[in-house]
Amino acid sequence: MSKVLTTRFGLMLALCMNIGTPPSAAPLNEALKPLPAVAAQDPAKVELGRRLFNEPRLSVNNTLSCASCHHLETGGADNKPFSLGFDGKPVPLNTPTVFNASLNFKQFWDGRVDTLQAQIEHVVISPVEMGSDWKTVVHNLSAHPEYQRAFAQLYPDGVSAANVQDALATYERTLLTPNSRFDQYLLGNTEILTTKEKYGYQRFKDYGCIACHQGVNIGGNMFQKFGVMGDYFTARGNPVESDLGRYLLTGEEEDRHVFKVPSLRNVAVTAPYFHDASAKTLEDAVDVMFKYQLGRNPSQEDKELIIQFLKTLTGEWAGKPL
Template sequence: MSPIYRRLGPLCLAAAALAAAAAPLDEPIKPVPLTLHQDPARAALGKRLFSDARLSSNNAVSCASCHNVAQGGGDARARSAGFRGKLGAVNTPSVLNAALNFRQFWDGRADTLEAQIDMVIRNPVEMGSSWQEIMGKLAADAGYRSGFAAAYRDGLTVANVRNAIASYERTLITPNARFDQYLRGNRNAISEAEQAGYAKFKQYGCVSCHQGVNVGGNMFQKFGVMGDYFASRGGVNDADLGRYMVTHNTDDLHVFKVPSLRNVARTGPYFHDGSAATLEQAIDVMFKFQLGRTGSKQDKAAIILFLNTLNSVPTEQP
């Protein structure tokens, strides 16, 4: 062995081992991008609008009333209250990582965040407002007038208000979950027990619907593949019809957008009807009605350990 190899060989081997340890993993779940590169001025306007109750007809609720960014992006209620206190038809999904969903709402009726914002504004239960009414309020605010004039060539318009809110929402991604660090190559980011939980998540088939960058949010699926969830619950209402209410295709009865599992440990209650108060209850329902399998108490606990590695906070730019 040459003197040079004796001196450099161990260093080369150590460097190779470090590089291998840092190699990204090829898994069904993909890491959240570090940024979606939004215009800071537009996102800052959107952040202000997100918390502005003047978007509702009676100035009673804002987007933030139902989407608490500091607490997982939801409101911890089975169904949220609208501008007159009436409850909505379904559970409020988290706004965190919503930009990574392929459609918006449980029934997928909105293709974009901008379309989702428009539908919430005009919904007779949620905000009950109109763009004519909103633009009158915003135009009377000098801060909004100057802010939009600086951020948009055509200033304060309906399209720009929608875009500003959506720009802010696109900053509400959570790329620094421990599981994302693990996927990017940090093998020590999650424990062996959490890795075992992820293995169970895959082995039982959860990953067939909950995969991709948002651990869901990229497909539709029937609720009750392996059993009649609604009969077990005690009946059906219009909100349970799911995507059928959009397409009127009988194949879409009880079909919903698969929810993202990012921050799922922080965003109960669960399902479109908010019927599962705890993550343990939700997993039991999934095993019975989606997988048709019986999981041991230990395996379910292991999966919950894994799901907790998906928790993170947004890295908003403004």
């Protein structure tokens, strides 16, 4: 086990030593942080990015847009285990939510890029996703006067790959989901959570879930091996190449089955779970985490309390709860 993973494992064990009582008030030095306000963005760029997010001309055969796989009305992910690419075939990994993605330290399950712009670049040219190339995308968009005008007003060089990526990334930075009940709790409204939800939060911390799911995005800020305390992939069976995670990038044995830890924001509305979509329900996902990440066998009551807490992480989009 790598030094980094060993350190995280030690943190998990340290956090597992006590089963405490629910806080009566939100502590000042929480490991979880409320969502920040959306940073000021150029409204015209946001609108252009929104149009591009819904634009099927980004795909090689004009059939697939970002919104085809990232449904903003239902959690920002896809309700299918695996989204369908431009050719109608399933992609190899479950689609993560686009909501709050700007707060992740890396993009994609394997964390292969650092920025939203680079993530957009890869998706467009992916042979299993949009299947296009940037020369074709620029040509197709430039053929439409409305796009010509919009880009000319915002960018000195008009329609270009970099400008398409910039406009889309600008829009995606606005896709935050504020005002979850848990955020309200962190901001001082301690009565917003029920006693059971507060107990659930305490259990979440005491069992060690918070060792990997912390920070402003309640995850999304580190890598972790899937199967710290057991061989998840042998137990699941039917191994596939995408199960190798970061190993496919680095070739390093310590990166085998290592993935970016996903955010838990809005987790109650983004089933199915994990890179392989193997957990169909939140209850299934919690069971897997306890067995293979924590090596713990909690009571049914404790699991139910944690699930109640996780449901408080659902935020709002366009002024409405997800």
